[in-house]
Amino acid sequence: MKGFIIKEFLHIFRDVRSMIILFGMPVVQVLIFGFTISTEIKDAEIAILDQSKDNITLELSNKILSSGYFLLNDNLTHYDQIEESFKAGKIKEVIIFEDGFARKLEKEHDAHIKVIADASDPNMASLLVNYTAGIVRNYQMQQYENISLPIKITTEPKMLYNPGLKSVFMFVPGVITILLMLISAMMTSISIAREKELGTMEVLLVSPLKPIQILVGKVLPYVLLAFINAITILLLGFFVFDVPIQGSIILLLAECLLFIIMALSLGIFISTVSNTQQTAMMMSLFALMLPTILLSGFIYPIENMPEILQWLSHIMPSKWFIIIVKNIMLKGVGLGYIWKETLILTVMTLIFIGLSVKKFKIRLE
Amino acid sequence: MAENGIIIKAVNLTKKFGNFVANDNLTFEVRQGEIFGFLGANGAGKTTAIRILCGLLKPTSGQIEVAGYDVYKETEKIKRNIGYMSQKFSLYEDLTVWENFRFYGGIYGLSGKEIRKKTGYLLDKLQLTAARDKIISSLPLGWKQKLAFSIAIIHDPKIIFLDEPTSGVDPITRRQFWDMIYETAHEGITIFVTTHYMDEAEYCERVSVMVDGKIVAMDTPRALEDKYHVETMEEVFLKIARG
Structure with a gap:
């Protein structure tokens, strides 16, 4: 068994392509996603619908516009114009001051600002809304610092087009999912297919090794490498892009391991139905990678998909894994909140392991 | 060094894939230390037979023992006692x-x-x-x-199975390779070799010729040549194949 694993590592380390996929890809992907998804705002075009036009709303408007983040595109006069402006693509955000803003603030100590953002770019939208709310909060603190009565300016964000903001906001869960899938499923299926292609698989089968030993020997190195990759991505995300890990790291890694095992059994399954490395690669790409990228909710929000695709996405293991990772990393939840997704993933894993082992044995017959 | 012990014994070995009969009632014995040639055109069923003997395939019926072990129940022990080399090296x-x-x-x-x-x-x-x-x-x-x-x-296996070990290799290399086979057989290791190079068949101590899943001839190359009144195994094979 030890010899088997050593040999497998030698294969990997002597193959430049494998090495690039294994160690170059994670870094490149994280960096690409990290840097292309901008995290800074400068001169974002907005519109203001001021129904009150009092001194406070004017002051607030000035403050927002002089912050350097926002640029006034239009002063709206009516609600109907909002939708139109968004559709024309001229603006990214509309700030609405309610009627009688200053009066309400004085009498009821509570006034409302509505912030509507175009969330088809969810990352940008949430940044804009957060910046706006921050400026308003800042103003509030400066103005009413010395007043003991609670005076409140409430900003109500509303995300247009993508209310859940589910998407690229946090790219790390998505990149982890894709890479684990790629390394675990594609690399194992290719490496098993290669043994078949070269005829060494026959020799292994003629040897006293049991099929299960051959399988474990083939996949174990990839478990390890995939695991190292997951950690690399988390570290890169943390140190380069400040993506936090709110929840338990152990739980997160355990879930990663579960997903890796699932992907490996998928890889074995693919290798049992393909006889050459090329077939294995094409099958992994089309049957695994594309659905993983397109249907898992990584890039396109599942809520916005047609119903059939939404339904399809439920059978994508990666969808559940992304939910798990997002919840642990971003919301810091424990197993109690994600047991359902974990259970689904576990069941899927067991099914795939069962299928691939059965298929692997059938081939021996 | 060779003893007269039987190391491979097959009685009515049959393998069917659905309706297709790949091996039809093969009966043969191989002695320890012997170089046994398993000849036949492509698709005659050689590889199927060799896979059964190696424990890679289960036979449909028949009584088969390899190195003294039953192929139905003791594949594990068989695998420890055999070596295998295919045309892919x-x-x-x-x-x-x-x-x-x-x-x-x-x-x-x-x-x-x-x-x-x-x-x-x-x-x-x-x-x-x-x-x-x-x-x-x-x-x-x-x-x-x-x-x-x-x-x-x-x-140190007792038997080594060679599945077309010399296909795609030049004649000089083939000759050298057969020297190795001889040497190994002298050490008491049984050689079970499939080939479709008929000149190689001459090197075997005994050969069996398969056509369409059946063994149609089995003897020493010399005896077969005499039987068919020809000079080479090539001609023997052509005569058999043409019926």
Whole structure:
């Protein structure tokens, strides 16, 4: 068994392509996603619908516009114009001051600002809304610092087009999912297919090794490498892009391991139905990678998909894994909140392991 | 060195894939230390038979013993006692000679010390000790073939199955390869070889000729040539194949 694993590592380390996929890809992907998804705002075009036009709303408007983040595109006069402006693509955000803003603030100590953002770019939208709310909060603190009565300016964000903001906001869960899938499923299926292609698989089968030993020997190195990759991505995300890990790291890694095992059994399954490395690669790409990228909710929000695709996405293991990772990393939840997704993933894993082992044995017959 | 012990025994070996009968009631015996040639055109059922004898395929019916073990129940023990080499050589091209030896020795449960000893001995015999740390893909075809053969006998099997070991190899290399086979047989290891090169059939002590899943002739090459009144196995084969 030890010899088997050593040999497998030698294969990997002597193959430049494998090495690039294994160690170059994670870094490149994280960096690409990290840097292309901008995290800074400068001169974002907005519109203001001021129904009150009092001194406070004017002051607030000035403050927002002089912050350097926002640029006034239009002063709206009516609600109907909002939708139109968004559709024309001229603006990214509309700030609405309610009627009688200053009066309400004085009498009821509570006034409302509505912030509507175009969330088809969810990352940008949430940044804009957060910046706006921050400026308003800042103003509030400066103005009413010395007043003991609670005076409140409430900003109500509303995300247009993508209310859940589910998407690229946090790219790390998505990149982890894709890479684990790629390394675990594609690399194992290719490496098993290669043994078949070269005829060494026959020799292994003629040897006293049991099929299960051959399988474990083939996949174990990839478990390890995939695991190292997951950690690399988390570290890169943390140190380069400040993506936090709110929840338990152990739980997160355990879930990663579960997903890796699932992907490996998928890889074995693919290798049992393909006889050459090329077939294995094409099958992994089309049957695994594309659905993983397109249907898992990584890039396109599942809520916005047609119903059939939404339904399809439920059978994508990666969808559940992304939910798990997002919840642990971003919301810091424990197993109690994600047991359902974990259970689904576990069941899927067991099914795939069962299928691939059965298929692997059938081939021996 | 050869004893008269029977090391492979097949009685009415039959293998069906659905309606297709790949092996039809094959009955034969192979003696220890013998070079037994299994001849036939492509698709005659040679590979199926060899896979059954190696424990890779379950026969549909028939009584088969390899190295004294039953192919239905004792494939595990059979696998420990046989070596196998196919036309693809089965070496890992991206590993060195030594790494290949170490790996294959390891899967047969040899200790590190045994592997080193055995590798040293086999490489010495091939006069390839200098190539010990070379990557396989950098070696000439003939060397690879010899190395593959040496690796197939690293665990001292009782029988070695060679599935068309010389296809795609030049005549000189083939000749050298057969010298190796002879030497191995002299050490008491049984050689079970399939081939479709009829000149190679002459090197075998006994041959069986398969046509459409059946064994149609089995004897020493000389006896077969006499029987069909021809000079070479090539002609024997053509006569048989044409019915």
